[in-house]
Amino acid sequence: MMFTLENSLEITGDIDYADRLEKIAFNALPAQTSEDYMTRQYFQQANRVSLTRASHNFNVNHAGTDVVYGLLSGYPCCTSNMHRGWPKFVQNLWYATPDNGVAALVYSASEVNLKVANGIPVTFKEETNYPFDETIKFTLGMDKKTKAVSFPFHLRIPATVH
Helix, strand or coil: CHHHHHHHHHHHCCCHHHHHHHHHHHHHHHHHECCCCCCECCCCCCCCCCCCCCCCCCCCCHHHCCCCCECCCCCCHHHHHHHHHHHHHHHCCEEECCCCCEEECCCCCEEEEEEECCCEEEEEEEEECCCCCCCEEEEEEECCCCCCCCCCEEECCCCCCC
16 A cells, blocks of 8 residues: 555655555554564554454455464465565655655655756755654755755645544
8 A cells, every 4th residue: 555655646746645655654554563574464454452363344354364463364475575665665755856856745764865956966864753743854965065056845744634
């Protein structure tokens, strides 16, 4: 789901995808695996208080293992792919824009090297504990030979949660 949202955001620029992506990344993804990544859940059900081996009204039940933690819960291919959520999330924090600028559309502590304006290399460092804190600090770095550079810096305002 996260990979679909990341690609949809990149293709369309619709920031609703970023809001949904963050909700999954900061809520569902950490809860989907054990801390050591040795077990995982195939399906997650928000606010579920019990994890039982049983039929849970899914189209495919994988012998009733879809909501329990295990190495082979659900489809086995997920075991070999479950570690990819965080790296792909990090790869999709920053976006080049058609106006030769940069967009920070998904928020998380990070650092990126990129080119803006007419190919001027810059570095952005993002410091934050978002979404657990509402403060986000961006630090722009440039080569000492670069006196000045002008480029658009686009920021997403997250949707208000009701």
